[in-house]
Amino acid sequence: MNLEEVAKLSLSNFLAGESDDPLQAPPSFTNWMRQGAWAAELYEPELLASADARTTINYDGKPRPVINLCSYNYLGLANHPEVIAAAQEALRTHGMGACGSPMLSGMTDLHRELEQRVAKFLGREDAMLFNSGFGGALGTISGLLRKSDVAILDNRSHLSLRDGAVLSRCRTGKFEHNDPASLDAALSREKARRQLVVVEGIYSMDGDFGNLRPLLDVADSHGAKVFIDEAHSMLGCGEHGRGAAEHFGVEDRFPLVYGTFSKAFGALGGFVAGSKETLQYLRFYAHPYVYSCALPPVVIAAILKALELAISHPELRAKLWENANYFYAQLHKLGLDTGASTTYVMPIVIGDRGRMYRLGHELRRRGLWVAPVDYPAVPQNRICFRACVTAKHTRADLDEALNILEDTLVPALLQKQSA
Ligand SMILES: Cc1ncc(COP(=O)(O)O)c(C=O)c1O
Known part of the structure; x- marks a missing residue:
């Protein structure tokens, strides 16, 4: 394979299993990687x-x-001295790992405090924490949608959202990026009792805002609910840092708000905030929450400090x-x-x-x-x-x-x- 041939191929060319052994990488992929090292x-x-x-x-x-110009450390909090000091203190008091699912043994006083602080910051009744942003998006979507539902996603949606919909086994549809007319057509095509439109505050590859107000209007006209992923916009957007929904003045039109702690918070993990009832349900049905270890307390302490700094600065x-x-x-x-x-x-x-x-x-x-x-x-x-x-x-x-x-x-x- 010459360099031109290598450059013509992409990851999408190696999805088919080439051998009888599913634990072996396709030989053509290994060869491509070698040539394009x-x-x-x-x-x-x-x-x-x-x-x-x-x-x-x-x-x-x-x-x-x-x-x-690569890291998501948007506010510089990942290496803020007060964040590091807070993490060090938690390491001393709580040790390293949470050593269990939040359901059984991984929940600490620090986790509870962060839930409450996130909920208060976002003006919501409650919040729950995930040990990864990806798991949080996937767990929330798959924990709430059912087989008879329809998820309609922006065609530039993050894979965590798409994978969540796939895992729920609901029907999925797409609309052209940020395009209200395309969303209208997608919602008209996919008739179901419950439809969920999935949008983002800032799209992670394109760097543009979600076209929130017009998309919400279209969703409303179909009686569909809208879910927002504020991974890249949380703390960075809006007068108080509550994300793109705050920036566009539409926070009260989203029953749930999801975000990650891996971007402007400078740490790791995800969260979803909303009504007590919905989150109580989700705590039992989001598999990445129930069946995976809670975030280490040291990370929670760092996030608590990062949130405090983002609010006060x-x-x-x-x-x-x-x-x-x-x-x-x-x-x-x-x-x-x-x-x-x-x-x-x-x-x-x-x-x-x-x-x-x-x-x-x-x-x-x-x-x-x-x-x-x-x-x-x-x-x-x-x-x-x-x-x-x-x-x-x-x-x-x-x-x-x-x-x-x-x-x-x-x-x-x-x-x-x-x-
Ligand atoms: C839009 C969006 N949602 C979710 C995630 C997953 O977040 P995390 O990296 O914290 O797992 C990302 C990560 O880049 C993202 O860009």
């Missing part, structure tokens, strides 16, 4: 320090200082947006394509797999760390890098990142246009 090296980079605005990764076997959110607006404007001055992004998550579209991987190496060599995003996470012609701006980036960090992008991407993309 230079590209795969961009994945699972080892972080040698904290997920700060400037950090160090292992690149080519050596420590490489980089400007970090709104200037962090203001700085995040100031940085995002600056970076976005400068990317556009360079003529780079950021797709539909309107937030601190920005794709930089390259559109060609081979070129993206080559440039990805070049960027790391020059000290800029952005995420490679390949098909099927994005459409083939939208293969991109994703840049996440944070409140911790200084103007000097952003300007240096822009210089590197200008020196690396701009000539390569101009070349493409003239080819």
Whole structure:
């Protein structure tokens, strides 16, 4: 296989079982990986320090200082000294693991306090915690939907939501990203007694807001309920940081709100907040909750402190947006394509797999760390890098990142246009 052939293939080509042994990887996949090792090296980079605005990764076997536009540490709380101190204290008082499902033995006073603080912050009756954001989304959707239901998902929805719907064995439908007319058509096609529309606050690959108000109006007109995933928008959006629903003034139209602790909270885990009755039901029917160990108390203590800091320091959110607006404007001055992004998550579209991987190496060599995003996470012609701006980036960090992008991407993309 030559490099051009390698670049033509994607993960979607290796789903069929090629041998009689389901525990063996398809030989064609192993061969593809071997031939394309230079590209795969961009994945699972080892972080040698904290997920700060400037950090160090292992690149080519050596420590490489980089400007970090990869981590979701939107407010810089992952490595805040008070967060670290809170975690250290919990480690001393509660030890390391929770050592059990929250149902049986993993619930601690810290978990309970966090449930209450999250519920209060979001103006909800109750909240429950999951040991992963993915598990929280999957568990909530699969715990609430039943075989006779219909889930209608935005076609850019996160896999945790889609997998939750699949697991519930309900019927699923899709609508075109953020398009109310398409949602209207999907809801008209899929008649069922109970329909759930699934949207996100900020779409993790496109970096645009969910088109919440128009989509809610369409759902209302069909009597459908709407579920929102605020993974990337929680703490980062809205006057008080309560997410995209707060930003658009539609919080009271979502009976449940789901988010993760792995993004702006800078930790790990997920949560869902809503009515006491719904959450009481979910506590027994969300498998990732019932049948999996609770988050370690040390993580809970860190999240409690992160929430307190995010509430008491709104200037962090203001700085995040100031940085995002600056970076976005400068990317556009360079003529780079950021797709539909309107937030601190920005794709930089390259559109060609081979070129993206080559440039990805070049960027790391020059000290800029952005995420490679390949098909099927994005459409083939939208293969991109994703840049996440944070409140911790200084103007000097952003300007240096822009210089590197200008020196690396701009000539390569101009070349493409003239080819
Ligand atoms: C929209 C969305 N929902 C859910 C998740 C899962 O969250 P976690 O990474 O905390 O498991 C992610 C993760 O990136 C996400 O982007």
